[in-house]
Amino acid sequence: MPTGIVAAEMADRIKITLPDGSQREYESGTTPAEIAASIGKGLAKAALAAKVDGEWADLDRAIDHDATVAIVTADSDEGRHVLRHSTAHVMAQAVTDLYPGAKYAIGPAIADGFYYDFELPDGAHFAEDDLARIEARMQEIVAADQRFEREEVDRDAGLALFADQPYKVEIIERVDPEDSSEVGEGQVISVYRNPRDGDGPFVDLCRGPHVPSTKRLGAFKLTKVAGAYWRGDEHRPMLQRIYGTAWESKAALDAHLHQLEEAERRDHRKLGVELDLFSFPPEIGSGLAVWHPKGGTVRRVMEDYSRQRHEQGGYEFVNSPHITKEDLFQTSGHLEWFAEGMFPPMELDEGTRYYLKPMNCPFHILIYRHTLRSYRELPLRLFEFGSVYRYERSGVVHGLTRVRGMTQDDAHIFCTKEQMPDELHSLLEFVLSLLRDFGLEDFYLELSTKPEGKAIGSDADWAEGTEALRRAADAMDLEVVMDEGGGAFYGPKISVQARDAIGRTWQLSTLQVDFQLPQRFELEYVGTDNERHQPIMIHRALFGAIERFFAILVEHYAGAFPTWLAPVQATVLPVADRHDAYAFRIVDRLKAEGFRAELVDAAADSLGARVRRAKQEKVPYVLVVGDEDADAGTVGVNRRGSDQPERGVAVDEFVAQLAGEVAEKA
Ligand SMILES: [Zn+2]
Ligand SMILES: [Zn+2]
Numbered sequence: 001m002p003t004g005i006v007a008a009e010m011a012d013r014i015k016i017t018l019p020d021g022s023q024r025e026y027e028s029g030t031t032p033a034e035i036a037a038s039i040g041k042g043l044a045k046a047a048l049a050a051k052v053d054g055e056w057a058d059l060d061r062a063i064d065h066d067a068t069v070a071i072v073t074a075d076s077d078e079g080r081h082v083l084r085h086s087t088a089h090v091m092a093q094a095v096t097d098l099y100p101g102a103k104y105a106i107g108p109a110i111a112d113g114f115y116y117d118f119e120l121p122d123g124a125h126f127a128e129d130d131l132a133r134i135e136a137r138m139q140e141i142v143a144a145d146q147r148f149e150r151e152e153v154d155r156d157a158g159l160a161l162f163a164d165q166p167y168k169v170e171i172i173e174r175v176d177p178e179d180s181s182e183v184g185e186g187q188v189i190s191v192y193r194n195p196r197d198g199d200g201p202f203v204d205l206c207r208g209p210h211v212p213s214t215k216r217l218g219a220f221k222l223t224k225v226a227g228a229y230w231r232g233d234e235h236r237p238m239l240q241r242i243y244g245t246a247w248e249s250k251a252a253l254d255a256h257l258h259q260l261e262e263a264e265r266r267d268h269r270k271l272g273v274e275l276d277l278f279s280f281p282p283e284i285g286s287g288l289a290v291w292h293p294k295g296g297t298v299r300r301v302m303e304d305y306s307r308q309r310h311e312q313g314g315y316e317f318v319n320s321p322h323i324t325k326e327d328l329f330q331t332s333g334h335l336e337w338f339a340e341g342m343f344p345p346m347e348l349d350e351g352t353r354y355y356l357k358p359m360n361c362p363f364h365i366l367i368y369r370h371t372l373r374s375y376r377e378l379p380l381r382l383f384e385f386g387s388v389y390r391y392e393r394s395g396v397v398h399g400l401t402r403v404r405g406m407t408q409d410d411a412h413i414f415c416t417k418e419q420m421p422d423e424l425h426s427l428l429e430f431v432l433s434l435l436r437d438f439g440l441e442d443f444y445l446e447l448s449t450k451p452e453g454k455a456i457g458s459d460a461d462w463a464e465g466t467e468a469l470r471r472a473a474d475a476m477d478l479e480v481v482m483d484e485g486g487g488a489f490y491g492p493k494i495s496v497q498a499r500d501a502i503g504r505t506w507q508l509s510t511l512q513v514d515f516q517l518p519q520r521f522e523l524e525y526v527g528t529d530n531e532r533h534q535p536i537m538i539h540r541a542l543f544g545a546i547e548r549f550f551a552i553l554v555e556h557y558a559g560a561f562p563t564w565l566a567p568v569q570a571t572v573l574p575v576a577d578r579h580d581a582y583a584f585r586i587v588d589r590l591k592a593e594g595f596r597a598e599l600v601d602a603a604a605d606s607l608g609a610r611v612r613r614a615k616q617e618k619v620p621y622v623l624v625v626g627d628e629d630a631d632a633g634t635v636g637v638n639r640r641g642s643d644q645p646e647r648g649v650a651v652d653e654f655v656a657q658l659a660g661e662v663a664e665k666a
Contacts, residue, residue: 287404320363
């Protein structure tokens with residue numbers, strides 16, 4: 001065979017490298033859809049889009065060169081991103097069908113869903129009950145199995161195509177890197193058409209990719225309408241934003257909707273009112289909570305237990321003031337790096353500026369620096385329930401999870417470089433064991449590395465700190481996720497992420513290595529060699545902020561705190577007036593044994609109503625006492641969550657049971 005022909009045939013073949021590293025040959029012009037089909041029927045069916053050499057592509061994009069190709073399937077984060085964004089197109093088509101003259105602006109995928117911004121003719125607004133109508137039209141579009149067809153046009157053709165869509169025109173006219181999510185890169189503008197019977201196609205300006213056809217969508221729900229300024233600019237028109245959620249299957253959608261419902265039922269802001277735990281009086285100001293007796297009780301139990309564990313863990317307890325002269329935060333770097341998170345200064349004493357503290361670290365450093373330390377004193381672990389104040393924009397303040405005033409269970413550990421790895425290891429064990437005592441079980445760790453361009457300190461310091469954290473994390477037998485560039489400006493950190501009862505993830509404790517503050521404050525210790533050395537500092541908050549951790553526990557337990565944390569552990573209800581005296585004796589006995597008990601007497605309401613109210617308050621035990629109990633020294637025990645009261649339980653027996661539960665943190 002003449003060699004020339006072989007060469008020509010070879011040139012028509014392309015080599016495709018798959019994510020597992022394997023390589024296959026295809027004819028030039030092969031599409032990701034065909035590649036998926038050649039691998040397997042299942043993959044072809046699950047495929048939504050592709051990544052070719054790391055770049056997004058539609059499934060029907062012809063590939064004419066050797067490339068790496070990853071098929072993106074519906075059950076992956078990237079696949080959900082594609083189907084969510086494609087669903088946004090379908091929503092825009094439905095809205096323009098139902099509201100002739102509607103202008104559509106942008107419609108990206110977001111966490112769990114998507115949105116699209118619209119302007120209705122004559123300044124009309126969507127109402128919540130319009131959503132069902134739009135959803136119904138969207139389902140028709142899904143059923144019509146419209147293809148998503150990509151076309152590349154030049155700028156002028158793009159402008160002509162969207163002549164009656166001013167927001168699209170603005171995007172095309174402003175083509176710059178910032179807008180590359182909306183249109184293709186450079187001067188080529190990509191549009192997607194959904195051809196439809198009878199009508200012309202629905203066209204949107206978009207970089208893609210999309211699912212091959214609308215039939216691949218359908219597990220979605222529109223969730224709410226909100227106002228949103230065009231380009232987030234309050235001087236520009238206010239558009240109508242419709243939010244939706246979309247998933248790869250009806251089951252995944254249902255699970256998500258169930259989680260939202262559960263999250264709403266468990267919302268700590270709602271339960272905080274219902275269970276009388278805390279409030280945010282407007283007289284005090286946004287993000288500043290007051291704790292009511294019941295919330296205050298839970299908080300005290302949390303703090304008491306934390307204190308006890310810290311004492312056992314070799315921590316020293318310290319205290320520091322809430323305000324300080326600005327020099328301290330200049331030395332620490334907070335005014336340079338964290339000023340936007342601080343309240344503005346107050347001026348006292350002929351112009352001296354004072355700040356509310358946003359962090360406790362510099363205060364603990366001054367305690368360390370008060371005397372010359374010896375290696376014999378290290379590790380020195382200073383602990384404080386320290387109240388800090390941070391300026392949060394009113395838009396982001398949220399219940400107890402994002403507040404302007406909070407108390408951290410804050411510790412700073414000063415140790416030698418040699419001690420650092422062991423100290424981090426035992427710290428992480430300590431943190432996880434304490435979190436487990438509060439009923440959280442499902443963790444993973446996130447390791448945050450150097451934020452390039454925003455960090456202080458040498459590369460060598462960062463590398464050493466990061467490596468020590470990595471070793472500590474690896475020893476915990478938990479999943480470790482990298483958060484590249486996510487460290488604080490002063491050092492790398494591990495954060496403990498916990499999944500709650502409904503599968504949501506919360507960032508809890510952080511362990512942060514800091515080579516910088518010891519330098520800024522010129523900290524020293526005298527080593528075994530009698531020379532002076534610089535200690536390492538570790539910042540560590542376990543609950544983070546008590547306020548936030550409390551909110552997470554409220555939602556995790558849906559307000560039904562385990563017995564050891566419950567504000568009231570037992571409510572005693574006399575059946576009738578004549579049992580009051582006996583009921584009082586039971587309450588006194590429980591209190592004397594260190595339990596939290598209350599009595600609601602017969603004058604208050606009928607027995608049934610009192611039982612119901614105690615159950616609504618999620619009290620772990622409701623004890624009902626009547627004639628026979630008074631004679632026999634027993635109580636009727638109604639355990640939370642059980643419909644079967646246990647009658648005639650000896651008081652001693654109940655006390656022992658309660659003591660056992662509290663001891664076990666049950
Ligand atoms: Zn699109
Ligand atoms: Zn700190």
